[in-house]
Amino acid sequence: MRDAGNLEIYNIAVDLSVGIKKVLGKFPKEERFELASQLRRAGVSVFSNIAEGYACESKKEFLKFLGYAYRSLKEVGSQLSYSLKVGYLKDDEYKELKNMVFKLDKKMLRFIWYIKKDERFYK
Numbered sequence: 001m002r003d004a005g006n007l008e009i010y011n012i013a014v015d016l017s018v019g020i021k022k023v024l025g026k027f028p029k030e031e032r033f034e035l036a037s038q039l040r041r042a043g044v045s046v047f048s049n050i051a052e053g054y055a056c057e058s059k060k061e062f063l064k065f066l067g068y069a070y071r072s073l074k075e076v077g078s079q080l081s082y083s084l085k086v087g088y089l090k091d092d093e094y095k096e097l098k099n100m101v102f103k104l105d106k107k108m109l110r111f112i113w114y115i116k117k118d119e120r121f122y123k
Contacts (some may be wrong), residue, residue: 013047
């Protein structure tokens with residue numbers, strides 16, 4: 001069985017989700033079932049889709065799940081920006097999380113490109 005824990009992008013995504021969870025407790029109570037919930041779910045979706053895709057038996061399926069993970073990452077990034085603008089996040093919290101999003105974004109795009117180009121992947 002393939003273990004996604006060996007993938008750098010998976011581990012960064014888990015760290016991002018943990019970082020998100022840490023700041024969500026500071027969100028206003030009225031946001032706990034709206035923005036906070038959506039942000040938490042999107043963060044979890046990133047690493048979950050990486051793991052689910054990695055368990056697939058074809059390159060095409062894996063790329064599909066990486067696409068889902070990447071779109072969830074974009075959702076996280078936009079929700080973090082909104083959270084900063086409405087005052088739910090402090091500048092330092094936002095910068096730390098946004099840096100993780102940026103790092104993961106670059107690494108995921110490179111990894112997707114690698115999988116698409118490498119003929120040995122999933123043979």
